[in-house]
Amino acid sequence: MTASDGARIAVETSEPEGGGDHRVTLVLVHGWTQDRRTWDRVVGELSPGVRTVRYDLRGHGDSDPAGPRSATIDRLADDLAEVIATQVPSGPIVLAGHSMGGMTIMALADRHPDLVARRVAGAAFVATSSGNMDRLTLGFPGALGRGAARLERRLAKLLVAYRRERLPVARPLAALGGRFLVFGKRPRKDDVRSVAEQLRKAHPRSIGGFQNAISLHNRVTALAALATVPTVVLVGDRDRLTPVEHAEAIAEELPHARFVLFPGAGHMITQERWTGVADAIAGLIADAGTTAVPGGTAADGAATDRAATGGAEAGSPRRSRATPTST
Template identity: 25%
Template sequence: MASRAKVAAATLVAAVVGVGLGVAYDPYLLVRAQFERQRLNAGLAEGEVSASGHRWTYSVANGAPRGAPTIVMIHGFTGSKENWYPLADQLRGRYRLLIPDLPGWGESERKADTDYGFVAQSERVADFIRKMSPNKPVVLLGHSMGGGIAALVAARHPELVAKVGLLNAAGVRFKDNQFGLDVLAGKNPFGVDDAASLQRYIDTVFHRQAAKPWIPWPASRGLIAMRKRDAAFEQAVLERIGRSDEALLPGEEATRIRQPALLLWCRQDVVIDSSALDLYAQRIPQARKVLLDECGHMSLMERPQQVADAVKDLVAASTPTR
């Protein structure tokens, strides 16, 4: 018995030392461990696929009833598939969920000197849908930058998109706020290069204190280092989606969206002002409008239950005959 206890103790010590060495080598390991826990809680598996000349990583929930709708979720600027996990947890078991890292972001492939703006990414998302849901239109959800991408896919490829949901979506000239003015001035308001700017980033995208993620040291060190490495890439993408001639293209082409649609915002969004909801609604008159209170830019993480209810209503909406 004493011998087994010694072995168990030694194994535990070795495991703790191993984790400690791993974190010392890669402080971002703690962040990834938290993402892994959320993924498992949401019942999601991992996958990879090649589409549009890129290697994509994605999370998938296949445990829905046969014939259930497929929902594809597209994340925003500086985001990743993990942003959708709280919402996926609310929707598990009802639908087939496909949640990719967009090319260039997260764990998906990034190529040097490649366009990752609205138009280019919308064509890549269209290819991803063709590959992952052949001959079956999907419900397409997009958040922030991903909302602008989703609007273009729904407008340009209606055969691929049965219904579309735009959450805190970019792509229209909303009421001036500090974030928008900084983007137009050539800055990256989401830029992170030290602990103070990391906290500013979190405070900008989240409204409710209780919803803000806690990122302890040394995980914060790893996240800061990653964002510093990505600074040039982020600036290049922001140049395309925030300051180029395609910055307002999603809103302009939204007039071509005929599918049932959802427009969902948070009243306290200081990134993309909630005035954008009505601007999109003018272009998509059939859309259902949902304005949530006491949440900021990350509606899908701050209010996952309310967002899930709105998504369920969207899925249940009847599709008009053409």
């Protein structure tokens, strides 16, 4: 797909097996320094009857780099709107965003509220944040945490000024850093390797620019546009990048959200706990398939019913703790 500013965006569409009914389309948005492969395990777990669209954010994977003015979450939201317009021109949509992908969905709600009201029948916020990303400590205490945050900002500035097209990071070093920063207990070697490969494929100046955009991200008020949409908020209790309190802040703004905590998991729950993530998304897809009008009264009723049957007080997020498994 070619975006409105000329950037080429790599898009991958998976049609239902046998050309079956696909009233609902799942659109998957990956996070910072990764690409559409983030969703491989989740997509593999979903029913073959689900139509999926996933793509590489600009500056990542097979898409064109982001320029100095386009390495923003606002631009990513506009790209998402264009992906929807070109790849899913009609029918209800379920959106799922991991990390910066979740931030992109929030920005979509802020910048394209009519699109969200007309088309979005469900949203999954996966290991993401609605703001305060400039205060991250990467899990370190006290002065060490503040130093880690300053170091991250300094690295972002260096990347913005870097002139080469690939990161100067050897595969073993990328894997070691990824293992510590984005995974919880006992990650699979294949998953650590995949995260490192995606990082090394990302465009340096682009990810430096996006890191600055992430630190400025504040979309708490934008969540109001999704208040009547069925939502799930998912997080690992060992997430260093978007900690549990960030997920809780999102859920507090979404009256009918289902909140799921994955014990022992880090930031990459799309790989560490892919079955649980897929199950949560599949529930949104199932609900969307029975909802007459996305964002309308039928959607409101479905969300309220789920909150009630889950034993939660109406208008409060339903919390659940995922059982630790191999996935």
